[in-house]
Structures are given as C-alpha cells and as structure tokens.
Amino acid sequence: MKTRLESVRLYAIMLMALFLTTWSIEAVAQEQGAAAVPQFKITIERTDNGLKLQSHQGSAWKELSFSLSDNQVQAVDEFGMAAPEESNAARDNSYADYLFTITKTKDGLLLTGIEGTVWTKLSFSLSGHGKQTIDRLGMVE
Numbered sequence: 001m002k003t004r005l006e007s008v009r010l011y012a013i014m015l016m017a018l019f020l021t022t023w024s025i026e027a028v029a030q031e032q033g034a035a036a037v038p039q040f041k042i043t044i045e046r047t048d049n050g051l052k053l054q055s056h057q058g059s060a061w062k063e064l065s066f067s068l069s070d071n072q073v074q075a076v077d078e079f080g081m082a083a084p085e086e087s088n089a090a091r092d093n094s095y096a097d098y099l100f101t102i103t104k105t106k107d108g109l110l111l112t113g114i115e116g117t118v119w120t121k122l123s124f125s126l127s128g129h130g131k132q133t134i135d136r137l138g139m140v141e
Contacts (some may be wrong), residue, residue: 058096
C-alpha cells in the first residue's frame with residue numbers, strides 16, 4: 001500500500017512539474033512575441049491648423065505638425081512624415097520600426113497600422129483641441 005501511495009505522489013509531482021514547465025515556457029513565448037513588436041508612444045492633437053503629433057518614445061522626431069483635408073492620407077514612421085506605400089529601408093536600432101497612416105474623416109481620424117503595430121485600424125474622434133495617445137498596442141489613456 002505504501003508503494004502505491006508513493007507512486008501516486010511521484011506521479012502527481014511529475015504532472016505538477018510538467019504543468020509548471022509548460023506554463024512558464026508559454027508565458028515567456030508570449031512575452032517575447034510582444035517584445036518583438038517595436039515600442040513607440042505618440043500623442044495626436046487636433047489644432048486650429050490641422051494635427052500635431054508628439055513622440056514620447058521610439059521616434060527620431062519629437063513633434064510633427066501638418067494640415068490634413070478630409071479623406072487625405074498622411075503616413076508617419078519613426079523618422080517623420082513618409083510615403084504610405086513604402087516602408088523605410090533605412091533602419092536604426094535606436095528607434096522603433098513602425099509605419100502607419102492617418103486619414104481625416106468626417107467623424108474624426110482613422111489610423112491604419114502598416115508596420116510595427118499590433119493594430120491594423122484605429123478610429124476615434126477628436127473635437128476642439130482634443131488629444132489621443134497611441135502606442136504599438138492601440139489607444140492609451
């Protein structure tokens with residue numbers, strides 16, 4: 001009887017070790033997958049003349065300002081304003097590697113993530129001098 005109880009205990013310990021190993025490997029893989037996407041943080045503000053973007057992290061630029069007509073598209077990457085159809089071939093490991101477009105709509109702004117974002121589309125309204133901060137995962141408070 002004692003041997004059977006020891007066998008069950010040993011089996012339970014092995015199952016627990018297998019579970020913990022699998023769980024920790026899965027957690028590390030998820031963390032590494034999220035870390036593979038570049039880090040950036042940008043605040044978009046509506047101004048009297050258009051939009052002002054302020055980079056808090058991950059960009060070579062600190063501030064961008066531009067006018068944007070309805071349904072006009074402007075691409076932004078880690079080096080500033082860019083062409084929406086081209087990803088930047090010049091990479092610098094000092095900055096995040098991202099590319100997204102901003103389109104002004106009648107209801108607000110539509111952002112399309114092209115490179116370096118988890119999101120593919122973000123849509124929100126900015127009234128007056130409203131602000132919205134974004135990062136690689138989406139909208140940030």
